[in-house]
Amino acid sequence: MAEVLVYVDHVDGAVRKPTLELLTLARRLGEPVAVALGNGAADTAATLAEHGAVKVLTHDASEYAEYLVVPKVDALQAAYEALSPAAVLVPSSAEGKEIAARLALRIGSGIITDAVDLEAGDEGPVATQSVFAASFTTKSRVIKGTPVITVKPNSAAVEAAPAAGAVEALSVTFSDKATGTKVTGRTPRESTGRPELTEAAIVVSGGRGVNGAENFSIIEALADQLGAAVGASRAAVDAGWYPHTNQVGQTGKSVSPQLYIANGISGAIQHRAGMQTSKTIVAVNKDAEAPIFELVDFGVVGDLFDVVPQLTEEIKTRKG
Amino acid sequence: MSLRIVVTVKYVPDATGDRHFADDLTVDRDDVDGLLSELDEYAVEQALQIAENADDAEVTVLTVGPEDAKDALRKALSMGADKAIHVEDDDLHGTDAIGTSLVLAKAVEKAGYDLVISGMASTDGTMGVVPALVAERLGVPQVTLLSEVSVEDGTVKGRRDGDAASEQLEAQLPAVVSVTDQSGEARYPSFKGIMAAKKKPVQSWDLSDLDIDAEEVGLDGAFTKVEAATERPARTAGTIVKDEGEGGKQLAEFLASQKFI
Numbered sequence: 001m002a003e004v005l006v007y008v009d010h011v012d013g014a015v016r017k018p019t020l021e022l023l024t025l026a027r028r029l030g031e032p033v034a035v036a037l038g039n040g041a042a043d044t045a046a047t048l049a050e051h052g053a054v055k056v057l058t059h060d061a062s063e064y065a066e067y068l069v070v071p072k073v074d075a076l077q078a079a080y081e082a083l084s085p086a087a088v089l090v091p092s093s094a095e096g097k098e099i100a101a102r103l104a105l106r107i108g109s110g111i112i113t114d115a116v117d118l119e120a121g122d123e124g125p126v127a128t129q130s131v132f133a134a135s136f137t138t139k140s141r142v143i144k145g146t147p148v149i150t151v152k153p154n155s156a157a158v159e160a161a162p163a164a165g166a167v168e169a170l171s172v173t174f175s176d177k178a179t180g181t182k183v184t185g186r187t188p189r190e191s192t193g194r195p196e197l198t199e200a201a202i203v204v205s206g207g208r209g210v211n212g213a214e215n216f217s218i219i220e221a222l223a224d225q226l227g228a229a230v231g232a233s234r235a236a237v238d239a240g241w242y243p244h245t246n247q248v249g250q251t252g253k254s255v256s257p258q259l260y261i262a263n264g265i266s267g268a269i270q271h272r273a274g275m276q277t278s279k280t281i282v283a284v285n286k287d288a289e290a291p292i293f294e295l296v297d298f299g300v301v302g303d304l305f306d307v308v309p310q311l312t313e314e315i316k317t318r319k320g
Numbered sequence: 321m322s323l324r325i326v327v328t329v330k331y332v333p334d335a336t337g338d339r340h341f342a343d344d345l346t347v348d349r350d351d352v353d354g355l356l357s358e359l360d361e362y363a364v365e366q367a368l369q370i371a372e373n374a375d376d377a378e379v380t381v382l383t384v385g386p387e388d389a390k391d392a393l394r395k396a397l398s399m400g401a402d403k404a405i406h407v408e409d410d411d412l413h414g415t416d417a418i419g420t421s422l423v424l425a426k427a428v429e430k431a432g433y434d435l436v437i438s439g440m441a442s443t444d445g446t447m448g449v450v451p452a453l454v455a456e457r458l459g460v461p462q463v464t465l466l467s468e469v470s471v472e473d474g475t476v477k478g479r480r481d482g483d484a485a486s487e488q489l490e491a492q493l494p495a496v497v498s499v500t501d502q503s504g505e506a507r508y509p510s511f512k513g514i515m516a517a518k519k520k521p522v523q524s525w526d527l528s529d530l531d532i533d534a535e536e537v538g539l540d541g542a543f544t545k546v547e548a549a550t551e552r553p554a555r556t557a558g559t560i561v562k563d564e565g566e567g568g569k570q571l572a573e574f575l576a577s578q579k580f581i
């Protein structure tokens with residue numbers, strides 16, 4: 001059976017959920033072989049094996065943390081050359097897309113980014129993408145070389161599928177370009193204790209209607225009752241009320257949760273681009289004409305300062 | 321020595337228009353008004369600021385696209401760029417990211433450069449991989465997705481806000497940079513700028529000027545193929561209630577009915 005290379009996104013050995021989703025998709029195309037790089041690479045093996053990795057290729061070197069992107073491209077290329085896989089799958093993070101693109105160019109292949117689904121086809125994998133702010137769905141194929149495809153978070157279920165997960169050391173020789181861009185400092189994000197925005201099953205977002213950084217506590221209180229991640233519109237981020245890492249939309253994160261709750265957000269096309277594929281959409285907005293209401297399964301026309309706290313209280317009561 | 325900055329810009333269909341696909345499944349560019357991709361305005365802005373802080377610098381804007389793409393160049397020139405290059409060729413129709421990066425890399429090399437600056441992604445394709453591809457082709461450092469950028473003594477520095485951490489980056493010129501929409505508001509063209517732009521030089525190059533064969537680009541040269549494009553069905557109209565004191569409770573009832581609570 002053909003092997004499918006899966007690039008592992010992990011933090012010091014803790015595998016991030018989108019990689020496990022990739023393993024689900026990879027199993028539709030062949031036997032998943034995972035590539036884990038950097039600090040803690042070998043610690044990823046047990047989790048990857050549980051989710052279907054037949055092999056885990058690992059390599060650690062200080063270059064992965066000290067230089068941008070290229071060392072990882074060199075390593076993924078080494079894995080590609082060692083295996084000649086049927087496809088290469090990479091999580092669709094900003095960095096993942098850059099790694100995938102440079103690999104595709106080096107190996108003479110086409111690249112598809114931001115797939116939301118993958119199926120095996122007679123002529124290779126068929127990728128589903130959501131384009132033009134999610135107003136169209138396309139089916140595409142790589143027609144030259146080995147398909148390199150990046151996949152968005154929440155595109156497939158995480159499934160247990162125990163496999164051998166044999167750890168093998170990957171041998172990597174860095175190219176002379178690997179050290180071109182030096183990382184001279186790194187400030188890790190402070191953990192909020194809430195789920196990762198792109199991975200969360202529920203996202204509660206606030207927009208300009210929240211009207212101040214201090215008022216975001218209302219949004220956070222609702223999020224915490226639901227175990228949700230907190231999102232923000234660009235208007236709220238630009239006003240300095242909430243960090244840019246939480247921005248949902250074209251130039252922020254693209255999310256596809258089971259439930260998206262938009263509070264005080266008008267629903268501009270660039271915001272919709274990042275949330276329109278959510279399964280259930282709910283909005284609270286005092287303007288009945290706000291375009292966000294065109295998307296909702298349930299909407300409340302009202303003041304979020306009344307509706308949101310009442311909702312939070314009601315959930316608390318129901319949970320007992 | 322003059323610092324030579326090349327800004328890559330894209331002419332895109334207006335995102336607020338009714339964007340759709342043409343019969344050959346390429347992006348339809350006829351029915352929706354086009355404009356300079358808003359995300360490339362940030363690249364032009366940072367290029368102008370870097371040029372203003374340098375002893376001697378020249379900002380060239382470069383686009384690959386159909387005749388109308390000149391509008392995007394004009395806009396960038398009226399913001400303050402010094403000159404423009406338009407790569408235009410019928411054989412470019414349907415070029416994908418890999419092909420676009422080839423054309424850009426060849427054009428940047430022909431123009432001569434110390435620094436290439438791009439936007440973080442186009443507003444139509446939204447892949448965000450062209451700057452990395454151009455860096456790979458040129459064999460120079462990739463310093464991408466910066467929300468802060470500066471150039472001093474032949475070194476480019478910047479801040480990249482990633483998912484897990486915010487990173488400080490540094491590379492020697494020549495290099496390829498991309499900037500995000502967090503890098504700073506783009507200036508509006510002044511009346512003087514608009515008038516001046518009319519006199520600024522716009523060079524036109526075709527594929528033969530860049531030694532690129534037609535088979536390497538366009539739909540024929542593409543590495544990927546869109547096999548089907550379907551409009552997403554409109555979401556079925558939902559329930560909308562007006563809050564008359566019970567809005568939060570009604571919403572809770574809905575969430576409970578959907579098993580979210």
Ligand SMILES: Cc1cc2nc3c(=O)[nH]c(=O)nc-3n(C[C@H](O)[C@H](O)[C@H](O)COP(=O)(O)OP(=O)(O)OC[C@H]3O[C@@H](n4cnc5c(N)ncnc54)[C@H](O)[C@@H]3O)c2cc1C
Pocket residue numbers: 206207208209210232233234235236247248249250251252253263264265266267268269270271274284285286287290302303304305358359443501
């Ligand atoms: C290139 C580009 C990229 C962009 N990228 C993004 C992006 O990634 N993400 C993004 O979000 N935007 C993005 N935008 C901006 C986008 O166009 C909108 O400006 C932005 O989404 C508006 O945010 P908002 O809905 O919070 O604010 P507004 O549009 O001002 O809407 C605020 C809403 O709050 C409601 N409201 C006010 N007070 C209350 C109250 N007390 N109770 C209830 N409702 C209330 C109002 O009725 C209104 O509908 C981008 C724009 C461009 C040009």
